[in-house]
Amino acid sequence: MDGSRSDMDKTLIFRYHRRIMTDEATSAKIDALDEVFFQTPGRLSRALPYSLLAAGRRTCTPAEAPIAHRFNHHTLILTLSGKGALHISGQSSHMREGTVAWLDSSMLYSHGCEPRCSHWSYLWLGFVGHGVDTLFDNLGVGLNPVFETAAHHDLRPLFESILREVETGSFLAENRCFALLAQLISILVSERADAGDLSSAVQRLQHVVETVRANLSHPWSVGELAAAANLSQAQLFRRFRQRMGTTPLDWLRHERVSAAKRLLVVTDEKIGAIATRCGYLDPFHFARDFKRLAGVTPSAFRQQGHGTRRYHS
Numbered sequence: 314m315d316g317s318r319s320d321m322d323k324t325l326i327f328r329y330h331r332r333i334m335t336d337e338a339t340s341a342k343i344d345a346l347d348e349v350f351f352q353t354p355g356r357l358s359r360a361l362p363y364s365l366l367a368a369g370r371r372t373c374t375p376a377e378a379p380i381a382h383r384f385n386h387h388t389l390i391l392t393l394s395g396k397g398a399l400h401i402s403g404q405s406s407h408m409r410e411g412t413v414a415w416l417d418s419s420m421l422y423s424h425g426c427e428p429r430c431s432h433w434s435y436l437w438l439g440f441v442g443h444g445v446d447t448l449f450d451n452l453g454v455g456l457n458p459v460f461e462t463a464a465h466h467d468l469r470p471l472f473e474s475i476l477r478e479v480e481t482g483s484f485l486a487e488n489r490c491f492a493l494l495a496q497l498i499s500i501l502v503s504e505r506a507d508a509g510d511l512s513s514a515v516q517r518l519q520h521v522v523e524t525v526r527a528n529l530s531h532p533w534s535v536g537e538l539a540a541a542a543n544l545s546q547a548q549l550f551r552r553f554r555q556r557m558g559t560t561p562l563d564w565l566r567h568e569r570v571s572a573a574k575r576l577l578v579v580t581d582e583k584i585g586a587i588a589t590r591c592g593y594l595d596p597f598h599f600a601r602d603f604k605r606l607a608g609v610t611p612s613a614f615r616q617q618g619h620g621t622r623r624y625h626s
Contacts, residue, residue, distance in 0.1 A: 345374065352366060355487055362444070363441070386439045387417055387445055390413065393435055393469070396409050396426070397435060401416070401420055408433075408459060415454045417446075417454075471496060515556065520541060521561075526572075535550075538561050570603055573611065576591070
């Protein structure tokens with residue numbers, strides 16, 4: 314337990330508070346704040362899709378230099394008040410209250426207070442995870458890094474809860490941070506997926522999915538899948554890559570093997586007949602694909618499934 318504790322060290326790197334005059338006309342004063350906490354992932358992180366590495370709170374003014382630190386992780390920035398400016402590879406985005414910016418900090422970037430605003434106050438989270446880069450690319454975050462969450466979700470409680478977990482540093486903090494971070498990412502993914510420019514793509518791909526599942530035995534070609542989606546083949550490949558992270562034929566292969574798994578367990582049909590029902594005219598081709606995706610042969614999978622059925626009956 315002591316070893317796990319050292320792996321989950323929570324360190325406050327620095328904290329400062331000071332008063333800064335920002336508006337000579339009104340003599341308004343802003344409390345500048347910078348708090349940064351680091352979390353070292355423990356052994357549990359290997360089993361979790363996402364791991365929090367750092368988190369913090371910051372309030373800055375236009376007089377302070379923009380931040381452009383290069384790290385090999387992703388960062389989420391929630392604007393609490395004021396306005397921020399984000400620059401990525403020559404493109405600029407503005408961050409206002411309630412928006413969340415998603416940044417890949419390995420890219421060339423900088424962010425700071427909007428020059429014409431008195432201050433910018435925000436919370437931020439730095440994290441890594443399995444498939445995060447793919448998710449970042451598929452959602453088009455690089456070209457559109459700001460999420461307009463304020464109209465649908467108040468994400469401040471999630472950010473604040475994660476920060477509290479990092480600050481307290483309990484033994485369960487890592488697991489709780491993962492759960493909160495997964496919820497946060499899910500909301501951002503849903504918002505981007507429900508956006509008007511993607512809804513049509515989702516409907517087209519959903520139609521392909523339903524059409525194929527209704528007639529899985531058909532020897533589907535890429536051209537037929539594209540026609541079902543009312544897209545060109547190039548568009549189909551691009552949409553599948555964006556939305557599913559794979560190619561149309563690779564997705565079809567997984568669909569067929571998944572259907573075969575169910576038939577192997579719940580029916581006593583011959584394996585060759587199941588192969589045909591799932592779109593494989595060549596049993597050898599079916600066995601090869603099945604073992605590659607399932608890790609075992611169809612007959613071995615059936616035996617395992619029947620053993621499970623007997624155990625639960």
